[in-house]
Amino acid sequence: MADHAVIVGAGVIGLATACRLARDGLAVTVVDAARDGAAGASVHNAGWIVPIMSTPVPAPGMLGKALRWMARRDSPLYVRPSPRPEHVRFMLGMLRHCNPRDFAYGVEALTSLNEHTLRLFDEYEKDGIHFEQHRTGQLLVFTTRHTMDEYRAATAPMERIGHTAVPLTGDELRDLEPALGRQVLTGLHCPQERHVDPTSLVRGLELRCRELGVRFLRDSRVTGIHSRSHTVTSVVAGGEEVHGDLFVLAAGVHTGRLSRLAGHPLPIQPGKGYGFDDTSGSVTLRHSVYLGEAKVAVTPLADRLRFAGTMEFGSSDATIDRHRLRGIAHSAHAYLPEFPLESRPRGWTGLRPMTPDGLPVIGPLPGRENVLVASGHSMLGVTLAPVTAEIIAAEVAGDRQQAEMARTARPFSPRRFASQRGRTTEDD
Ligand SMILES: Cc1cc2nc3c(=O)[nH]c(=O)nc-3n(C[C@H](O)[C@H](O)[C@H](O)COP(=O)(O)OP(=O)(O)OC[C@H]3O[C@@H](n4cnc5c(N)ncnc54)[C@H](O)[C@@H]3O)c2cc1C
Structure with a gap:
């Protein structure tokens, strides 16, 4: 077993892994390019703990939607035209996975991965990790029955791990959340889902890591291996x-770029998201709410309401496209009429690490005996951080013989990209 682990990346995945390995008695060093923990996707997200959303991004019909939305600058899904070969290859790779068979495989794999997610978050609290966690459940709300039916079918497989989505009428939804407008026709109540303040989670994990003796090297970008x-x-x-x-x-x-430096490039590309925080108090919610047709996440935190959405491919920096931000604000007003239409929020962006098949990459890097990968978590990095750390810890301890863990982890192995060796590159 290894004695000293070096973890590159102090986002929620790196920190959860550092904590877990330090608890197992390893000396751990975390290296991060950023000066502090307030920059990456791990603080710029909706903070949902949502096993009910165990679905890969590449889905049947996704391409049609993307094409329809290409012309709209405020659309929730956008593929920025880019001649960069790695972007084109990535999009073609994703397109190949937009079929019912691969989607069903991804749902099954992600659902199994999420089986113990809530227990692992409970254990964080028992371990003394302080973070803002809400166990108030989630509402998925829709203005059309058609979209509701799609989500109802998509959430059905998660029942086997104890996550349910109960259909409600518009009035029943308004009984739970009076701020919802009359145009909300129908929805799903998912009582087991939770949400966190993602900044508090990252801070809590880092604090616990420091208590366990983890060394941090900040402002230290890895440029060579x-x-x-x-x-x-x-x-x-x-x-x-x-x-x-x-x-x-x-x-x-x-x-992706680091894995290339280590000798085996992995196809990980950014999926840019946008969001803003509202402290005006114009809308009050108890549940986290998904505005279904608009694909906007609304998260009630202790001191603010967070809005997040948009999946933009082909863009890898933090610049803010005002149209996308305005699109989120307009959707907010459409579903939550008390949210002011004239709102001009100050926004933020986050880059989701995406893979062509929509599944995370967790496990040994082919051809490198002592390198493990923990990335590509797409829209579920917060939700999947604790279980990712469990898989890495089992790998380090040589516990892969634990049949259940090995079975759960197999679909996420970096080896699945082995045949693409030399053809896959990263974004920058
Ligand atoms: C708008 C939006 C909403 C989302 N909502 C949710 C949600 O509700 N629930 C959920 O589960 N997930 C959600 N996600 C996804 C989630 O945020 C990501 O999957 C997750 O944050 C990825 O974490 P990470 O640690 O892999 O990456 P990051 O948070 O990006 O961290 C990577 C770290 O690596 C460092 N780094 C990079 N390169 C180097 C280098 N060369 N050397 C050293 N350090 C380096 C960076 O500085 C950074 O700190 C959302 C994402 C977005 C954008």
Whole structure:
């Protein structure tokens, strides 16, 4: 077993993994390019803990929707035209997975992965990790029956892991959340789902890591990886050579580039999301609410209401397209009429680490004996952080013989991209 793990990336995935490995008694160093923890996707997201949404992004019909929305600058899904070969290859790869068979396979794999998610979040609290967690459930609300039927079918497989979606009428939804407008016709109540303040989760994990003796190297971008034969010996970060006997690549959208430096490029590309926080108090909610047709997430936190949405491919920086932000604000007003239409929110963006098949990449990097990958979590990185850490810990401890864990982890192995070796690259 390894003694010293070096984890590249202090987002929710890297921190959850660092915490878990430190609890197992390893010396852990976390290396991150950012000066502090307030920048990445792990703080810029909706904060939902949602096993009920165990569905991969590539889905039958997704391409048709993307094409229809291409002309609208405020649409929830957008493929930015880009001649970059890795972007074109990635989109074609994703397109190949937009079929019923691959979608069903992805749903099954993600549902199994999420089986113990709620228990693992309970254990975080028992372990003394302080973060803002709400157990108030979720509402998926729709203005058309057709969309409701799609989501009802999509959420049915999660019943086997104890996550239910109960159909409600518009009036029943308004009994639960009076702020919902009259045009909300129907919806689903998902009582088991939770939400967190993602910033508090990242802070809580980092604090716990520090209590467990984890060393942090901030403002230290990894720019080189040194190997001897099939073993990585060190990473070069901020001019310093950081040695270890195990390396975990958890650098979000940059994991593809790092995996290339380590000798095996993985196809991880950004899916840009937008959001803003409203502190006006114009709308009060108890549940997290998904505005179904608009694909907007609304999260009631202790001191604000968070709105998040949009999936934009082909864009890898933090620039804000005002049209997309306005699209989210308009949708908010359409479903929650007390949210002011003239609202001009200050926004933020987050880059989701996406894979062509919509499944995370968790496990050993092919050809490198001591490198593990934990990335590609797409829309579910917060939800899947604790179980990802469990899989990495089992891998490090050589516990893969635990039949259930091995079976659960298999669909996420980086080996599934082995045949694409040399053809896949990262975004920048
Ligand atoms: C709008 C939006 C809403 C979302 N809503 C939800 C939700 O409700 N529920 C949910 O489960 N998920 C949600 N997600 C997805 C979730 O936010 C991501 O899957 C998750 O944050 C990914 O975490 P990460 O740790 O892999 O990456 P990141 O948070 O991006 O962290 C990666 C870290 O690696 C560092 N890094 C990068 N390159 C290097 C390098 N070369 N050297 C050193 N360090 C490096 C970065 O500085 C960064 O700190 C949402 C995402 C978005 C954008």
